[in-house]
Amino acid sequence: MAVPLADGKSALRRQLMLGAVGAALTGGSAFAQVPAPSPSSTVGDFPNRPIRMIVTFPPGGSADAVVRLMVPRLNEKLGQPLVVDNRPGAGGNVGLALVAKTPADGYTLGLGAAGALTANASLYAQMPFDPVKDFKPVGMVAATPFVIVGHPSLPARTQRELIALAKAKPGTLSIGHGGNGTAMHLSAALFAQMADVKLVEVPYRGSGPAALDTMAGQIQLALVDLQASLQQIRAGKLIAFAVTSAQRVQMLPEVPSVAEAGLPGYDSTGWFGVVAPAGTPAPIVARLNAEINAALGDEQIKAAMRNLGAEPAPSSTDAFEAYIQSETKKWAKVIQTAHIRLD
Numbered sequence: 001m002a003v004p005l006a007d008g009k010s011a012l013r014r015q016l017m018l019g020a021v022g023a024a025l026t027g028g029s030a031f032a033q034v035p036a037p038s039p040s041s042t043v044g045d046f047p048n049r050p051i052r053m054i055v056t057f058p059p060g061g062s063a064d065a066v067v068r069l070m071v072p073r074l075n076e077k078l079g080q081p082l083v084v085d086n087r088p089g090a091g092g093n094v095g096l097a098l099v100a101k102t103p104a105d106g107y108t109l110g111l112g113a114a115g116a117l118t119a120n121a122s123l124y125a126q127m128p129f130d131p132v133k134d135f136k137p138v139g140m141v142a143a144t145p146f147v148i149v150g151h152p153s154l155p156a157r158t159q160r161e162l163i164a165l166a167k168a169k170p171g172t173l174s175i176g177h178g179g180n181g182t183a184m185h186l187s188a189a190l191f192a193q194m195a196d197v198k199l200v201e202v203p204y205r206g207s208g209p210a211a212l213d214t215m216a217g218q219i220q221l222a223l224v225d226l227q228a229s230l231q232q233i234r235a236g237k238l239i240a241f242a243v244t245s246a247q248r249v250q251m252l253p254e255v256p257s258v259a260e261a262g263l264p265g266y267d268s269t270g271w272f273g274v275v276a277p278a279g280t281p282a283p284i285v286a287r288l289n290a291e292i293n294a295a296l297g298d299e300q301i302k303a304a305m306r307n308l309g310a311e312p313a314p315s316s317t318d319a320f321e322a323y324i325q326s327e328t329k330k331w332a333k334v335i336q337t338a339h340i341r342l343d
Helices: 028-033 062-078 090-100 114-123 159-168 183-195 207-215 226-234 282-296 299-307 317-338
Strands: 051-055 082-086 108-113 135-150 174-177 200-203 221-225 239-243 269-277
Touching: 051 062, 051 090, 062 082, 062 108, 062 135, 062 269, 062 282, 062 299, 090 108, 090 114, 090 135, 090 269, 108 114, 108 135, 114 183, 114 269, 114 317, 135 159, 135 183, 135 207, 135 226, 135 282, 135 317, 159 239, 174 183, 174 207, 183 200, 183 221, 183 269, 183 317, 207 221, 207 226, 221 226, 226 239, 269 282, 282 299, 282 317
Parallel strands: 051 082, 051 108, 174 200, 174 221
Antiparallel strands: 108 269, 135 221, 135 239, 135 269
């Protein structure tokens, strides 16, 4: 979802500080050293101090790694350091709750994902924030397609054969995923609903263990991220039936999408996007969106992201906001049909 970047000759851009600085890849504890807001801080001179990026995932995960790939470029273009503050917990709710309570001035942002920004409202009876009213979407960052894999002993080599097998033996095939309420869990539920099959879902703590148990024959299937399974797929230790994105992916060009392989309309990926507190001035949101999109257009950054199994996904703020709204409705229906709850 590419968008045109902001006009480099605008009044806002002329007033920005363009001094390049080194990358700031410190955690939350270091953020206490960031200076307090300047009384003279205005939209016109944004940013004139460091920007805090609350990442709702732990250090070392794919979302964290994707952000850190962009940090040096954003530091240079914004003229201030972007300070990464990892605040995982409750499927992203912990970190985004902090963002929702901060001043709407552009100096605290959140990197949220499909869970906290769309599905969690249906998974939890109570939320610490309103995903619609408390945030202003800034822009999508990356999408992480998943892949449906199986043990080589399965008497199926295509998605159609797999669905036929599942229908012939309802409730006997097990499918692992990355944990209850995760995007992988919901993707597996959507697959079962659209294919009209009954699978035994087995939650794991992440993609890695699910892929390993599938390879060992402990479970027959798994819906996992690409990084957790790519090596085993290429080595023939796992069968790749389909990827969950709407189109094929560069890392597995020979593997069809679920939609292409027989379930038209299926489209499910993990994704990360940046949000700001509701009420953040539109010129600041536009500035941040433009620089994020520019970073995502950098060829080195794109290649590095793809090596992590993530696909750069630049967007306009309006497109990202519309996507969040459509995904919220989509997953609410899936969750209700599958009777999934996390509390």
